[in-house]
Amino acid sequence: MDPERKVAAEEKMREWCVALPKVELHAHLNGSVRNSTLLELAKQLGDKGVIVFEDVKDVIMKNSRSPLECFKLFDLFHILTTDHDTVTRIAKEVVEDFAAENVVYLEIRTTPKNNAAKGMTKMSYINAVIKGLKAVEAVDVVLFDSNLRTNETLSCTPMIELDDDTKKKKIYVGLLLSIDRRETTSAALDTVNLAMEMKDQGVIGIDLSGNPVVGEWETYLPALQHAKELGIPITIHCGEVPNRKEIQAVLDFCPQRVGHVCCLNDEEWKQLKSITIPVEICLTSNVMTGGAPSLEMHHFADLFNAKHPLSLCTDDSGLFSTSLSNEYYLVAATFGLSKSELFQLAQDAVQFVFADGEVKKSLRRIFKVAEKRLMLPAEFAAPN
Numbered sequence: 091m092d093p094e095r096k097v098a099a100e101e102k103m104r105e106w107c108v109a110l111p112k113v114e115l116h117a118h119l120n121g122s123v124r125n126s127t128l129l130e131l132a133k134q135l136g137d138k139g140v141i142v143f144e145d146v147k148d149v150i151m152k153n154s155r156s157p158l159e160c161f162k163l164f165d166l167f168h169i170l171t172t173d174h175d176t177v178t179r180i181a182k183e184v185v186e187d188f189a190a191e192n193v194v195y196l197e198i199r200t201t202p203k204n205n206a207a208k209g210m211t212k213m214s215y216i217n218a219v220i221k222g223l224k225a226v227e228a229v230d231v232v233l234f235d236s237n238l239r240t241n242e243t244l245s246c247t248p249m250i251e252l253d254d255d256t257k258k259k260k261i262y263v264g265l266l267l268s269i270d271r272r273e274t275t276s277a278a279l280d281t282v283n284l285a286m287e288m289k290d291q292g293v294i295g296i297d298l299s300g301n302p303v304v305g306e307w308e309t310y311l312p313a314l315q316h317a318k319e320l321g322i323p324i325t326i327h328c329g330e331v332p333n334r335k336e337i338q339a340v341l342d343f344c345p346q347r348v349g350h351v352c353c354l355n356d357e358e359w360k361q362l363k364s365i366t367i368p369v370e371i372c373l374t375s376n377v378m379t380g381g382a383p384s385l386e387m388h389h390f391a392d393l394f395n396a397k398h399p400l401s402l403c404t405d406d407s408g409l410f411s412t413s414l415s416n417e418y419y420l421v422a423a424t425f426g427l428s429k430s431e432l433f434q435l436a437q438d439a440v441q442f443v444f445a446d447g448e449v450k451k452s453l454r455r456i457f458k459v460a461e462k463r464l465m466l467p468a469e470f471a472a473p474n
């Protein structure tokens with residue numbers, strides 16, 4: 091194919107990936123902040139003397155960041171999310187951004203924080219997030235609130251179904267409360283109890299995340315066990331580093347989903363595949379943080395070929411300058427998946443959502459309608 095036609099074909103494929111309805115299961119609230127917002131908030135913190143703005147300005151403006159620069163921004167995110175208004179703003183914008191690229195179902199994960207100086211408790215932090223979700227106007231946000239659910243007609247309308255400008259898009263949003271690996275057993279238990287308390291307000295699961303070289307599995311196990319006993323779905327960041335003892339413990343614990351699974355050995359791969367725990371695949375994130383040597387050598391291919399349940403996710407779309415549409419484009423461009431395979435991949439993710447059966451039914455309907463538009467006979471061809 092001549093270069094010009096190749097560029098045009100790539101552009102068309104990117105547009106198709108945006109039009110594809112998508113399910114996002116692994117997105118951290120803090121890591122998904124828009125660059126423009128990050129810049130504005132960093133400037134404000136700089137003016138107050140909390141940080142040196144010039145130190146972070148260039149890193150924020152960059153599109154491709156080194157692992158070291160990513161960690162620098164991680165620290166900044168933590169400073170930013172210490173007041174309620176900022177948390178609310180970020181939550182609102184993150185949902186708007188995902189909805190704008192046709193994500194029809196979004197699970198956002200975030201670590202509830204206590205910050206006595208700002209009058210912030212774990213509950214008030216999550217309430218600030220929920221306030222942000224409710225403030226979204228550009229799109230109808232359906233939280234998994236039991237009250238909302240009874241009034242909900244479940245007639246989702248993603249962008250691709252719209253036939254006039256008056257109709258609004260709809261996005262289903264659920265919250266996962268993250269246990270940070272730095273936390274104590276008691277703090278982790280508080281998070282699980284909070285998830286239980288807020289289960290009718292949009293909280294639908296528990297996540298274990300944070301710096302993978304910090305903390306011990308035994309510290310979080312009582313909280314994870316407690317969540318399991320309460321029937322709260324759990325997802326765990328697994329194998330970001332080759333911690334044999336912990337990877338084995340996670341696989342034995344058998345959560346509903348795992349994220350990443352970068353550093354598994356042959357035996358662990360075998361076990362993961364035999365127990366078929368769905369995997370949240372974060373291509374760009376894994377390559378940028380060194381969990382995978384390159385896109386081409388990412389373990390996506392092995393799991394996909396083994397027909398292992400998996401779902402493409404962004405992890406931290408702001409931090410890694412990606413989007414869910416881009417992740418779909420990358421698997422097409424790197425591994426040669428056809429449009430029908432991409433469509434199937436997106437649709438299969440519905441099975442692994444933590445929401446209830448009614449939401450799943452509604453999502454399946456969305457994909458059915460979208461299939462007619464996106465999978466015209468001519469579209470079944472492979473991308474090149």
Ligand SMILES: [Zn+2]
Nearest residue numbers: 299327349405
């Ligand atoms: Zn993550």
